[in-house]
Amino acid sequence: MTATLLPTGTERGPRRWPLLGNLPAFARDPLAFFESLRDDYGDWVPWALGPRRNLMLSRPEHAGELLGSVEKTFKPMELGWAFHQLLGDGVVVSTGEEWRRKRALVQPAVRPRQVRAYAATMVECADALARDWTEGSRIDVHREMAGLTQRIAVRTLFGSDAAGREAPISAAMATAQQELGAEFRGLTLFLPPWVRTPGRRRLRRAVAVLDREIAHVVREHEAASRSGTERDDLLSRLLAARDEHGAPLSGKELRDESITLYIGGHETTSTTLTWAWQLLSGAPEARARLTEELDRVLGGRLPAYEDYERLTWTRQVVKEALRVYPPVWLISAVAGEGASIGGRAVPEGTTAWTSPWSMHRDERWFPDPHAFRPERWSADAVAAHPVSEQAWIPFGGGPRACLGARFALVEAALVLAVLAQRFHVDSGPAPVPVFPGLTLQPAGPVPAVLRRP
Incomplete structure (x- = not known):
C-alpha cells in the first residue's frame, strides 16, 4: 500500500455538545460512533x-504509523482511574524507560519456546x-469458554497447585470488566x-479480591523457590527475571504483571472462542471444512503444539473471528x-485513536466485511x-503490540481443535449483541446445544 498524505484543509467532524463534546454519542454506542466517524466524515x-x-x-497505514510512533512522538493515553486500579503500573500502561x-x-516468559511448553496444559x-x-x-458458550480459559490461565500463570482459586479470581475479574467499561464510557x-x-466501590472490592488471591499464590511460589522446588509456570519465570542491573520485579510489579498476563491469557481467548463458535454456527460450510481438516490432520488424536502450523483452516477460523x-x-x-501522521502535524496533546472494530469492518480493506469468511x-x-x-490489528502493533498474542492464537486454535473434534456448538445463526468493556464481550449469555459433528 502506498502512503496517503492527509489533506491540509479544515476537516469536518461531528457536532459537539458544550463541555461534553461527543461523549453522549460515544457513551451510547462507541462501536457505532467510530463507524459513523469513518463513514460520515x-x-x-x-x-x-x-x-x-x-x-x-x-486508514491502515496511518494506524500503523500511529502504533509505530508510540514511545517516540506519541505516548500511551492515560485511561483513567479504573484502568489504573486494575492494571496498576504494568507493562501495558507504563511508559518510557520503565x-x-x-x-x-516480561517478554521472555511468553516467547514461542515458552508457549510451546504451555500447549500441553491448553490441550x-x-x-x-x-x-x-x-x-x-x-450450555452458555461464553460461560463455558470463560471457565476453560480461566483454568488454563491459572495453571499456566500460577501452576497446577493454584487450581481451585479460579472462582474468586473469575468473579472479581467479571466485576472489574463491567465497571471498567461503564466508567470509560x-x-x-x-x-x-x-x-x-x-x-468505583464495586471495582475497588473486586481489585482487593484479585490482590489477595495473587499475593497468596506469590507467597506460595516464593516459599517453593526457597525450598529449592522448581516450577515451570509464568509466575516462576517472572520471579526469576532480572533486569540489566540484576534487580527483580518488586511485589507490586509482580501483581501488576500477573493481572496483565491473566487478562491477556484469559479474557482475550475466551471471547475469541465464544465468537468463533457463534460464527461457525451460522456458517455450515466453514464448519464442515473445520471437521474435514481435524479428521485429516489429527485422525482422532489430540492436537499438540507441532500441529498448530498444520491446522491451516483452524487458524484461519480464529483469525477471521478476531x-x-x-x-x-x-x-x-x-x-x-513533533508528532505527525501521514505527513501532517498532529497538535501536541491531541489524543489520536484508531479502532480495530471499525478498521476490520471497512469494505475498502475487507470486501463483504460483515460476512464470516475464513x-x-x-x-x-x-x-x-x-x-x-x-x-x-486485533493485538495492536508497533513496539507496544500485545506480548501475549502468540499465546492467545495458539490457545484458541488448539482449544477449538480439541472441542470441535467431538462437538458442534450450535448457537444458531442470529448475531449476538456485544458489550465493549475492557475487551469486546457478548452482552449476555450465548445459549447453544451440543451436537456431534
Missing part, C-alpha cells in the same frame, strides 16, 4: 471526548471439558479519584511535540489483497 476526523481534543484515524525495563523482564484442560460435555446438552471518566461512585470481533476494540495515544486468510487471498494484513 472520512479517514481523519476531529472530535471531542469531554474537553479533550481527539482525532480518529481510519516500560522498556518491564517489557524486557489437557480442553480435553477435560470435552469429557464433561454430553450430546444434546444446553460515562461521565465518571472525568471525575477525580477521590469521588467514590457505587461503580477480525469480526476484535477483543481490543480501540487503541489510542497522545501526541507529543478463506480470506489463505496465503493466495492475502497475496492478492495484502492490505488485509495491514488492516488486521
